[in-house]
Amino acid sequence: MKHGFVKAAALTPGIRVADTGYNAGQIKKNMDEAAEQGAKIIVFPELCITGYTCGDLFLQETLLEGAKEALKDIAAHTRGKDALIFVGLPLEMEGKLYNTAAVLHDGKILAFVPKATIPNYGEFYEVRHFAAGRKEAETILFDGEEIPFGTHILFRCDAIEGLQVGCEICEDIWAPDTPSTAHAVAGATVIVNLSASNETVGKDSYRADLVKSTSARLICGYVYSSAGEGESTQDLVFNGHNMIAENGTILAQARRFENESIYGEIDIHRLRHERRRMNTFVQDSKGYLVIPVHMEKEETCLTRTFDPLPFVPSDEARRNHRCNEILSIQSFGLKKRYEHTGAKTAVVGISGGLDSTLALLVTVRAFDMLGLPRENIHSVTMPCFGTTDRTYDNACKLAPTLGTTLSEVNIREAVSLHFKDIGQDSGNHDVTYENSQARERTQVLMDIANKVGGLVIGTGDMSELALGWATYNGDHMSMYGVNGGVPKTLVRHLVKYYADTCDNEELREVLLDVLDTPVSPELLPPVDGQISQKTEDLVGPYELHDFFLYYMLRCGFEPSKIYRLAKQSFAGQYEDAVILKWLKNFYRRFFQQQFKRSCLPDGPKVGSVAVSPRGDLRMPSDACATLWLEQVEAL
Template sequence: MKDGFLKAAAAAPKIRVADPAWNALEICKALDSCYAQRAKLIVLPELCLTGYTCQDLFLQERLLEESLEGLQAVLEHTKGHDALTFVGLPLEKDGKLYNVAAAVQDGRILGLVPKQNIPNYGEFYEVRHFAAGSREVSEVDVLGQTVPFGGNLLFSCRNLKGLVVGCELCEDVWVMDPPSTALAKAGATVIVNLSASNETVGKDTYRKSLIAATSARLLCSYVYASAGDGESTQDLVFSGHHMIAENGSVLAEAARFENETIFSELDVHKICHERRRMSTFVPENTEHCVRIGFTLEKEETRLTRTFVQTPFVPSDEALKKERCEQILSIQAHGLKKRYEHTGAQTAVIGVSGGLDSTLALLVTARAFDLLGKSRSDIIAVTMPCFGTTNRTYENACRLAQTLGAKLVEVNIREAVQVHFRDIGQDMEKHDVTYENGQARERTQVLMDLANQSNGLVIGTGDMSELALGWATYNGDHMSMYGVNVGVPKTLVRHLVAYCADTCSENEKVLCEVLLDVLDTPVSPELLPPEDGKISQKTEDLVGPYELHDFFLYQLLRCGFGPAKIYRLACRAFEGIYSKETIGKWLKTFCRRFFAQQFKRSCLPDGPKVGSVAVSPRGDLRMPSDASRMAWQKELDQLPE
């Protein structure tokens, strides 16, 4: 439960149709396997105490009595266990039969939730046996307990902030207005579904998309357990297709036809953060709901779910290619609109032979193609100075030439030397003034060339640099339109690689240049080279960008604090970076992120391309002088 994680399980015991005593024993075995994995929320299938396929046997008094005896056996088995467990059974109330989910914990029935939408189409004939449940809560006496009965039950955890569980059954999620919508509006962060969904060709695909979409629409976790082996195959087959989803992503999915139990950890705090930031998620008056409190034993949930190292970059190759093409189109169309609006004639780009300026030049070429403008109106400016190496210089020149841009060289060594003489800067003192003086001179050159040619200066800096403040204020920090402002460094690399992979047969030279750019260490090249090679490697100074992009995503997209980010990073990068290394760079990230907000507060325009952005006009409204001390408290507790 530490950091808001809750281990959930979905299981389907191998049942016998119409044999509640046997089924209760199998349910208890399934519960034991869940207890062994420290599951705190366990969901079993619809009508699992009797079997979903009993048909007219549901009307037999003997089956209903046996079902209650089976529930009593399950209750006895749960004594001493704090897991909140949902078990399906038929239950008679006021002369009518209901298909219900019993929420049980530690030998007690906390509540009974009836199925509200009773299907009577296709292969389903439930109306023959079951009445539709009401959302209104009443009471029913079951096994010596007076128990709340109704759809508007919310099971609220007393000692895990934000954990509120709502329940629906099978068909309920397939209808136009599912009960889960009202439950989520009333505060449920987790929805469980006890189901008996039979298999037909293609139904599994639709079912998976339905559960994932429901969890996304309701900003919730969703635990779905479906009937499996043991159900009657007289006319239907059930596969035990369990799923655990969270905010649109399927965290765990059972292999069909194997009666597999699945586990994953729900991130309750992440769900709460999503709801806080989504202004269109509007809670409703909860007076109609009955909250039932329960308590879980506090313990550190062992994580089994994975956390991708590069959250901005899809792991699936086909999706990655699709995403790269989409991002390049967003960037190019954003720039295209700026030219249509301003009537500017040229684009002026400082090309260094590095990743960021390479991507900016590729995007500008696309934009000019969209505009029907000649690429010769793209002025690619190389500005060698004290730190420029032959490799990056040659790559910058070859890139401009192969793309059809106009290459202009402005050697800024003499201008910088004069400037340093004017301000009394020692040429041998390689400090921040030495570095930033070059960056600002380059920006001045670009701005003046743009004025000469009726052009716009195209910014090259990426979002990761802006998060860290790794940009010279009023230097490379400034432009007239920043095409990379919404692209993190890890994604910049994949975009350039995509462009290399999609080069045509006639673009072999371009492909070669792009591949060499990808192989070049990231550097601002502001310090003199050593033996002709880059001496100033950015990641040696501020840390690996793959770590910083991971930190950035977890901080801004998920709202996590340093301790939780550290925990997730240690799991994601296990075997790659030591815990000490992760802690060191996380401290660097947080320190720079807070200290450098003033640079982000006056960013040039540029397009947002993903779910995270740092523009002060969009995603990140943050005071430039905000204190980081609340975050520092957690950072100080990280291991050295």
């Protein structure tokens, strides 16, 4: 279970109502299949040993004894199986009947967890047969053994730090005060639910929302196993709607009416990171019995996938909605800054590249919201040694097409004079050569802003800030950075969305050509008129860096885990050695360049990952990367 992944299974055996021997055979068969798949948490439906639809047969001694014998058979069958297994059956204690989950491991019955919420409305009449389970764990004598019995029991598995499993049964999740809430507060990171939820029109979507929202609210994994084919259809139909969820996301979901077995790998480390991050999640295990469960540590074979572009929704409709929402957040943030300062003009340095194009589009949108004329936006292009005709032409087309005021300040002479002042050889294309241009551009923009009484709008994006790919006190600085919360992989889609929805063919053509232009700071002279300095050749592909950034900051993953997931997500696109090279570069730059983020200009947060020192990333500028790089070097 390396890197915190535990494989769970939700199974629906084909049963016969009240035929406990047959049902035990089906349960054992399904259990064997799940064990072969590597499942460590195996969940069967509510009352599956007898069937949920037995009705008054639950009161028959013959059925209850048959259920006990079947459970003994099933428990013995678990011997040698390295899994925590949950099976439902009716069980009598002190003259009352309980709807329970028997919890099994390696040939033993670890505990009985009773259903806490007994429904008696609509098609349900469980109060006729069952009593509500008690919270505090007590013992019940079963087959000569004293077994814990109660709802407040957790199962702590030692193979993964933090893996604790709690159990609830069907209606419990529908109740206003769910047992799962108490379980999670007590430390459960996985909740299992043995269910027999019948099917009615529209109930499946509500049920799925319930499972998703519960896993999100409790920051846990949730394994839901439901009764299906084999239950009586005298009045109801059961469809085997099995689900496995993690923190608001459905990892696996069964096809209904097929008794389909499903599997999913729940990431315990990610859940623990999320709980650590959210200080409002407070744990209190008072009143709980915690039963230790030994499992062998092994690497879980992953069937779940990880999006190579975690910042970009793959579905077009969701992506378009996301783009519109981000543009609104950016422009509203800028709008507020203008309302506060009383400024009426803006200054944007435009290069013909993606970031400055997005910044200009956002500024235009903000000015339209404010009712300010677009000509008050001063679009400044500042060609120098590395500027190509393509980017220059696009900058010159973009500004007037949007209705802004275009001005050109050629900085060649100023930079050349600066080289003379500081003794820089213009033939030496080192970092001084490059940064002198970036700082000159920033000086020009700042001074023009003073002249016209406006604000300099920053263009740098979050991916550049993460890598420190910005000139300190150059393009690193502005009066408001609208792109500071937007990763590079998303910038492209924002510009594309604007192009597709602008209803201006001339503007659309310019934006599409900007999208087709290689990402470059254009600080080195072009070769044969073409861009000679391509950013991704120097710092690495931004799609890799955004992948690293997301899973490091948002999920708290360690380098070895990120590398493992990147190899899977980018298989066939990048060789393992290439991924490892840029992962090493990412960690080195991320730690070295924190000082640039520590004095970051104001700008709006737009997603769940941000690098502002005043918000999400309170990190010292002189923190050491030793631990992270040592792990990368060991890969």
